[in-house]
Each structure stands twice: as C-alpha cells, then as structure tokens.
Amino acid sequence: MHDELLGWRKEFPILETSTYLISNSLGAMPRAVADSLASYADMWATRGVTAWEEWWDMPVSAGDLLAPILGCGSREISLHQNVTITQAIIASCFDFQPPRNRVVFSDMEFPSVKYFWQAQKGVEIVIVPSDGVTVPLERTLAAIDERTLLVPMSHVLFRSAFIQDAAAIIKHAHSVGATVILDSFQAAGTIPINLKELNADFCVGGVLKWLCGGPGVSYLYVRPDLREKLAPRLTGWMGHRRPFQFEATQDLTGDSFRYLNGTPQIPAIFAAIPGLKIIGEVGVENIRRKSMRQTALLLEAALDRGFPVTAPRNPAERAGTVAINVPNGYQVCQELIRRKFMVDYRPNAGVRVSPHFYNTDVEVVSVVGEIGKIVAKAA
Numbered sequence: 001m002h003d004e005l006l007g008w009r010k011e012f013p014i015l016e017t018s019t020y021l022i023s024n025s026l027g028a029m030p031r032a033v034a035d036s037l038a039s040y041a042d043m044w045a046t047r048g049v050t051a052w053e054e055w056w057d058m059p060v061s062a063g064d065l066l067a068p069i070l071g072c073g074s075r076e077i078s079l080h081q082n083v084t085i086t087q088a089i090i091a092s093c094f095d096f097q098p099p100r101n102r103v104v105f106s107d108m109e110f111p112s113v114k115y116f117w118q119a120q121k122g123v124e125i126v127i128v129p130s131d132g133v134t135v136p137l138e139r140t141l142a143a144i145d146e147r148t149l150l151v152p153m154s155h156v157l158f159r160s161a162f163i164q165d166a167a168a169i170i171k172h173a174h175s176v177g178a179t180v181i182l183d184s185f186q187a188a189g190t191i192p193i194n195l196k197e198l199n200a201d202f203c204v205g206g207v208l209k210w211l212c213g214g215p216g217v218s219y220l221y222v223r224p225d226l227r228e229k230l231a232p233r234l235t236g237w238m239g240h241r242r243p244f245q246f247e248a249t250q251d252l253t254g255d256s257f258r259y260l261n262g263t264p265q266i267p268a269i270f271a272a273i274p275g276l277k278i279i280g281e282v283g284v285e286n287i288r289r290k291s292m293r294q295t296a297l298l299l300e301a302a303l304d305r306g307f308p309v310t311a312p313r314n315p316a317e318r319a320g321t322v323a324i325n326v327p328n329g330y331q332v333c334q335e336l337i338r339r340k341f342m343v344d345y346r347p348n349a350g351v352r353v354s355p356h357f358y359n360t361d362v363e364v365v366s367v368v369g370e371i372g373k374i375v376a377k378a379a
C-alpha cells in the first residue's frame with residue numbers, strides 16, 4: 001500500500017538508526033531543529049541584546065503554529081515551560097472558597113497534575129475512579145456539581161490512550177458553573193481538536209511528544225471571553241501593559257501576554273518550531289487516519305499472541321498508543337531498547353508502543369514479533 005506520509009521519514013534522522021515507536025513520550029527530532037537552534041545562537045552572537053526585538057513576541061507568536069492543530073484563533077495561546085506551571089498559573093486565577101472549592105479529576109490523570117492539585121491549600125479533591133483503561137463518562141459527570149470549581153482532565157489518558165468525551169464533560173461542567181482545564185498533551189498532533197467547538201475554558205499540553213517539538217515548551221489556551229475576567233497571581237513583568245516602564249505595580253495587559261510571567265524559554269521555542277510546522281503541514285486528519293490503522297494492526301498482532309493489552313478496543317475511543325502488558329514488562333522494555341526498538345514502560349499499563357505518521361507498518365508489526373521473541377526466551 002502506498003503511504004505518502006512516509007516521505008517525511010528523511011526529515012527525522014533517528015529513523016535511520018532505530019525503530020522509533022515512542023512518540024507518546026518524546027517525538028523524533030526533526031532534522032531542521034539543528035538549523036533553527038543555530039539561527040538562535042547566531043542571533044544571540046551577532047545581535048546580542050537587540051535580538052529581543054524578535055524574541056520578545058515569540059511566546060505568543062509561535063503559539064500561532066498550534067492554532068490549526070488545536071482549533072483556536074491567532075494569538076490565543078501563550079507558551080510556558082511545562083504543564084505543571086500552566087496548572088499553577090490557572091490555579092492562581094481562582095479562590096478556593098467553600099462551598100465551591102472542589103477540584104475533580106480521575107485516578108488516571110498524569111501524576112504531576114495530581115500532585116500539584118493535591119498540594120494546594122483550600123482545595124477539596126474529588127477523585128473519579130477509572131476501570132484501569134477508561135474513565136466511564138457517567139462517573140465523571142456525577143462527580144461534577146455546584147461544589148466543583150475546576151476539572152483538570154486529560155483529553156487522552158497517558159496510560160491507556162483512552163479518548164475522554166471532552167465535549168460532554170465541558171458541557172456538563174458549564175451547566176453547573178464549573179471550569180474545565182483540558183490537558184491535550186497526549187491528544188494534540190494525533191487526534192483532531194477543535195477548542196472553539198468544544199467551548200473549552202482552558203487547554204494545556206506540551207510539544208515534546210506527538211508534536212515533535214522537544215522539551216521546554218508547553219501551551220496555555222484561555223477562551224478569549226474569559227481571558228480578561230481572570231487575573232493570574234502567578235504573574236510577572238511580561239504580563240504588564242507597559243513592561244518597559246518598569247512600574248511599581250502590576251497592570252495586566254488584555255492579550256495573551258497576560259498569562260506570561262518572567263523571561264521566557266527562547267531557545268526551547270526555537271527548537272519547537274520545526275516540529276510544529278511539520279505537524280501543521282502533514283495535517284492532523286491525515287495523522288489520525290494512519291494512526292487508527294496502525295494501532296489496529298498493533299492491537300491485532302498483540303492479541304493474536306495472547307498478550308494483554310491496556311487500550312480501548314473501539315478505535316473511536318483510542319488515540320495513538322497501544323500498551324502491551326506482558327509479564328516482566330520493564331525488563332522486556334529494556335531489552336527492546338537494547339535491540340533499538342524505542343518504546344517505554346509504565347506500571348499498570350505495560351510496554352507502550354506509539355506509532356506516528358513517520359512509522360512503517362513493518363516497524364509496527366515487527367515490534368510485537370520482537371516482544372514475542374523476548375518473552376519466549378525468558379520463559
């Protein structure tokens with residue numbers, strides 16, 4: 001079968017030396033990152049402090065590369081360091097006063113998000129129990145009521161790749177006056193997203209996985225009509241209307257700079273740009289079509305061998321990863337990496353295999369064969 005997305009393989013050097021199936025953790029580095037970082041270094045070396053004329057706007061202007069991927073408008077995103085920081089910025093916009101001081105999330109949320117909220121003073125945590133693969137929608141809806149202030153929710157669960165029904169959760173949350181923080185880390189770049197249609201309040205995530213953007217850049221979308229109603233207390237000079245007047249007190253600007261604080265991570269933004277451009281060019285619809293086919297292939301190959309799988313069977317509920325839960329998964333994963341099959345292992349999930357648009361069907365099937373050989377040898 002002709003797969004025109006394979007034409008992109010030459011843009012990702014690591015594909016020449018390994019079977020790279022770990023884009024849920026760290027997407028392959030685009031070849032163009034080297035030039036982008038070199039241009040950053042060149043600007044710094046030759047222009048010195050005047051480089052800020054171009055760097056200053058980047059935490060918002062580079063966010064525009066995410067707008068078509070997330071389905072939002074121009075200059076509606078600000079870029080930060082990681083998702084944990086974005087939670088802190090959002091938390092600093094709210095007062096956790098009873099009776100509305102609950103933060104509701106599932107036991108499948110990413111640990112950093114859980115740890116952050118559990119550590120906040122005045123917050124009453126409500127945990128929604130999963131079934132190990134999915135979080136049944138009715139349990140989430142039942143947990144969100146008039147006492148709920150915020151709902152941090154993974155759009156796609158990191159352990160099982162289950163796609164949560166963001167539209168239903170946001171609609172219900174709004175009907176009881178609660179606000180949703182959609183974490184699209186495992187969704188952006190692998191499933192189509194339309195934040196406008198979802199009427200999402202906040203959307204956060206990072207670019208190092210499916211967006212091939214490397215570590216150090218996360219995004220924060222705030223619904224435009226909400227932007228000026230909220231005032232982050234985690235703030236700094238970049239959020240000021242007149243940052244270069246160095247005034248004695250904060251006067252928050254009305255645009256997306258409002259959610260910035262201190263000096264931004266310029267080199268990380270330079271590194272992120274090539275990946276974001278490539279994902280935009282490839283198109284998330286095309287990525288999703290291929291991903292559905294390849295995760296089905298993976299699932300079938302794993303089930304044929306009798307391996308337990310931590311992933312939804314329904315392709316409409318499954319994003320880009322299939323976790324294969326073989327015995328001694330950690331050791332199996334280490335051996336796979338030694339054999340140049342790049343995957344990872346997560347407890348309660350298994351060996352996570354994540355094909356992206358640049359992977360071949362042969363690579364996808366061969367990793368399951370390799371797991372079979374390693375398991376047979378150990379038996």
Ligand SMILES: Cc1ncc(COP(=O)(O)O)c(C=O)c1O
Nearest residue numbers: 082083084110112154158185206
């Ligand atoms: C759903 C989700 N949220 C958050 C994170 C990471 O958070 P942070 O950017 O704070 O490291 C991950 C990453 O591994 C994730 O899968």
